Amino acid sequence: MPSQSDTSRKSSGARTSLRALLTRPESTAIAGTIAVFVFFAIFTGSAGFLSLAMTRNYLEVAATIGIIAAPITLLLVAGEFDLSVGSTVAASQVLTSYLIVHAHWFPVFAILTTFVVAVLIGLGNAYLVVKTRLPSFIITLATLFIVRGATQGALRMLTGTSIVNGVRAAAAHSPAVWLFSTPVGPFQVSLFWWVLITALCAWVLQKTSFGNWILATGGNQAAAVRTGIPVETVKTILFVTTAVAAALVGVLDIFAINQGDANSAVGREFEVVTAAVIGGALITGGYGSPVGTFFGALLFGMVDQGFFFTPLPDVWFMSFLGIMLLLAVLINNYTRNLALKPARRS
Amino acid sequence: MSDQPYLEAIGVSKYYETVAALRDVTIRVHPGEVVCLLGDNGAGKSTLIQILSGVVQPDTGTVRIGGRDVRLASPNDAMAQGIATVFQDLAVVPMMSVYRNFFLGREPSIGWGPFQRFDQARAMQIAEKELADLGVTIDDVRRPIGTLSGGQRQSVAVARAVHFGAKVLILDEPTSALGVKQAEMVLENVRRARDRGIGVVLITHNVHHAYPIGDTFVVLFLGRQLRSLKKAELTELQLMNLMTGRDEGAQPSSSR
Numbered sequence: 001m002p003s004q005s006d007t008s009r010k011s012s013g014a015r016t017s018l019r020a021l022l023t024r025p026e027s028t029a030i031a032g033t034i035a036v037f038v039f040f041a042i043f044t045g046s047a048g049f050l051s052l053a054m055t056r057n058y059l060e061v062a063a064t065i066g067i068i069a070a071p072i073t074l075l076l077v078a079g080e081f082d083l084s085v086g087s088t089v090a091a092s093q094v095l096t097s098y099l100i101v102h103a104h105w106f107p108v109f110a111i112l113t114t115f116v117v118a119v120l121i122g123l124g125n126a127y128l129v130v131k132t133r134l135p136s137f138i139i140t141l142a143t144l145f146i147v148r149g150a151t152q153g154a155l156r157m158l159t160g161t162s163i164v165n166g167v168r169a170a171a172a173h174s175p176a177v178w179l180f181s182t183p184v185g186p187f188q189v190s191l192f193w194w195v196l197i198t199a200l201c202a203w204v205l206q207k208t209s210f211g212n213w214i215l216a217t218g219g220n221q222a223a224a225v226r227t228g229i230p231v232e233t234v235k236t237i238l239f240v241t242t243a244v245a246a247a248l249v250g251v252l253d254i255f256a257i258n259q260g261d262a263n264s265a266v267g268r269e270f271e272v273v274t275a276a277v278i279g280g281a282l283i284t285g286g287y288g289s290p291v292g293t294f295f296g297a298l299l300f301g302m303v304d305q306g307f308f309f310t311p312l313p314d315v316w317f318m319s320f321l322g323i324m325l326l327l328a329v330l331i332n333n334y335t336r337n338l339a340l341k342p343a344r345r346s
Numbered sequence: 347m348s349d350q351p352y353l354e355a356i357g358v359s360k361y362y363e364t365v366a367a368l369r370d371v372t373i374r375v376h377p378g379e380v381v382c383l384l385g386d387n388g389a390g391k392s393t394l395i396q397i398l399s400g401v402v403q404p405d406t407g408t409v410r411i412g413g414r415d416v417r418l419a420s421p422n423d424a425m426a427q428g429i430a431t432v433f434q435d436l437a438v439v440p441m442m443s444v445y446r447n448f449f450l451g452r453e454p455s456i457g458w459g460p461f462q463r464f465d466q467a468r469a470m471q472i473a474e475k476e477l478a479d480l481g482v483t484i485d486d487v488r489r490p491i492g493t494l495s496g497g498q499r500q501s502v503a504v505a506r507a508v509h510f511g512a513k514v515l516i517l518d519e520p521t522s523a524l525g526v527k528q529a530e531m532v533l534e535n536v537r538r539a540r541d542r543g544i545g546v547v548l549i550t551h552n553v554h555h556a557y558p559i560g561d562t563f564v565v566l567f568l569g570r571q572l573r574s575l576k577k578a579e580l581t582e583l584q585l586m587n588l589m590t591g592r593d594e595g596a597q598p599s600s601s602r
Contacts, residue, residue: 203463207463207464207466208462208463208464209453209455209463209464211464212442212446212449212450212453212464213451215439215441215442215446216439216442216450216451219439219440219441219442220437220438220439220440222437223437223438223439223450224439224450224451226421226433226437227437227450227451227452228422228451228452229450229451286439286441286442287441339490340440340441340490340492340493341493342492342493342494342495
C-alpha cells in the first residue's frame with residue numbers, strides 16, 4: 001500500500017508541475033511574442049524588421065509602455081486600476097522640461113521635484129480610492145482629466161504653447177541626467193530601466209511577504225483584512241509606485257525626444273493595461289505576472305513598429321492590436337480556468 | 347483534559363435593541379475538550395461565538411481566559427490570547443497557493459534589510475508538516491487553495507490556526523456544506539487537534555457529527571441555554587430530542 005500511494009503521489013505531482021508550467025500566467029505572452037516576432041521576421045524581415053535600428057525602435061516603444069505596465073500589473077493584482085498614468089507622463093514631461101528650460105533649475109532638482117509631484121498624484125489617487133471606496137476606474141478617470149487639463153492649462157498660461165523645446169541643450173553638462181539620457185551601447189537607457197523595474201516588480205510579487213499581501217488584497221480583500229493585512233497601505237504604496245513609474249517615463253521621454261509635450265502619452269493608460277492583460281493579469285485582481293507583462297509590452301512594441309512594414313495601410317494597426325488582445329485574453333482565460341480548476345479526485 | 351478551563355463565558359447576555367440574542371449563557375472549554383454547541387438557526391450560536399472570538403462584547407456576564415477576567419475587544423485580541431476562529435468562509439484567497447494562504451499575513455522571512463523576503467522553502471515545509479500532522483494529505487502545497495475540496499480547505503484553516511498557537515479552536519459549522527467523507531475528514535482533524543491538548547468549540551446542528559466527537563454538549567434554544575451536559579449524561583437520541591425540543595425536560599437548566 002505505501003508504495004502504491006507513493007507512486008500515485010509522484011505521478012500526480014509530475015502532472016501538477018506540467019500543468020503548472022503550461023498554465024503559468026506568462027506563457028501566453030511569451031508564446032505570442034515569439035509568434036509575432038517570427039511572423040514579422042518572415043514577412044517583413046527583408047524590409048528591415050530585423051535591422052538594429054528597428055530593434056532599437058520597438059524596444060524603445062516597449063520600454064515606455066513596460067516601465068509603467070510592471071507596477072500597473074501589481075496594482076491590477078491588488079484589485080485596482082489607474083487610468084491617470086498617461087496624463088502623469090505628460091505632466092512629468094512638461095514639469096521637468098519647463099523647470100530646466102524656462103526656470104533654469106538644475107536638472108537634478110527639476111527631476112526630483114517631478115518625482116515628488118508624482119508621489120503626490122499617487123497619494124491623491126490612493127487616498128480617494130481608499131476613503132471613498134469607489135471604483136478606482138472612476139476615481140482615476142477623474143484624475144486623468146484633472147492632471148491632463150492642469151498640465152495643458154499651466155503650460156499655456158506660462159509659455160503660451162503646449163510644448164517645451166530644447167531640453168538637451170539646457171541640461172547639457174549636468175551629471176544628474178546621465179541616468180535618464182545616456183544610451184547604453186546601441187540601445188536607449190529606457191531599455192535597462194524597463195528590465196530593472198520588471199525584475200523588481202516580479203521579485204516583490206513572487207518572493208516577498210509584501211507580494212503575498214498584494215495577491216491577497218486583490219484575491220479576497222475580506223480574507224486579507226481578517227488576517228491582518230493592511231490593505232489600504234498596500235494599495236497606497238502601489239498607486240504611488242505606479243505614478244512614480246509614469247514620471248520616470250516622462251523624464252526619459254524628454255531626453256529621448258528633446259522636448260516636453262502637454263499632449264503626449266494620450267491613451268497610454270490603455271496601452272499599459274493591454275500589455276498587462278496580454279501578460280496574463282486578471283482585471284478583477286488576484287492574478288498577474290510582471291514577467292508576462294514584460295512580454296506583453298514587447299509584443300505591443302513589435303506590432304506597433306513592425307506593422308509599418310506590412311503591406312496593410314497602418315490605419316489597420318488598431319484592429320490588429322485589438323485582435324491580438326482578444327486572442328490573448330481568450331487563451332489566458334482558458335489556461336487560468338485550467339489552473340484554478342479543482343483537481344479531479346475520487 | 348485538565349480541570350482548569352482555558353476559556354469560559356459565564357452568564358453572558360447580548361441584546362440587540364430590546365431583543366435578547368443571548369440570555370445568561372455559560373460555556374466552559376478545557377484544554378483537550380471538544381464542546382459541541384448545538385441549536386437551531388436563531389438559537390444564539392453565532393452570537394455566542396462572536397463573543398468568544400472578540401467580534402462583539404457581551405452586555406452582561408464575563409469572559410475568562412485561564413481563570414482571569416478578560417475583555418476581548420477584537421478578533422485580533424482573541425487571537426493573541428489563543429482563541430482562533432475558523433469561520434465558514436475560511437478567510438482564504440482561492441487563487442493563492444495553499445502554503446501562501448497558510449502563512450497569509452504572518453509570512454516567515456529570510457534575508458536582511460531591503461533584501462528580506464518571504465522564506466518560501468520553509469513556508470512550504472512547515473505547511474506540509476502541519477497538514478500531515480493533522481492527517482491531511484495534499485499532493486502539492488503550491489496548488490491554488492481554490493482547487494481543493496471544501497473539506498481540505500477546512501483542514502488547511504484548522505492546521506493554520508493550530509500552527510499559530512491556538513489554545514481554543516472555534517469551528518463554525520465546519521461540516522455543514524460537506525459530504526459524508528469530507529465531513530469525516532474534518533472531524534478527524536478535530537480529533538487530532540484535541541489530542542494535542544487544544545480545546546475545541548464545534549458549532550453544528552448535526553447531532554450525528556457532534557455526538558461521537560463531543561465531550562460536552564451545550565444546547566441553545568431561542569437565545570437561552572437549554573442544557574449543558576457531559577457525554578456520560580445522555581445518549582445520542584436524547585441529544586437529538588433535546589435539539590428538536592421534543593424532550594420533556596426542554597427547559598432552561600437550573601444547574602449551570
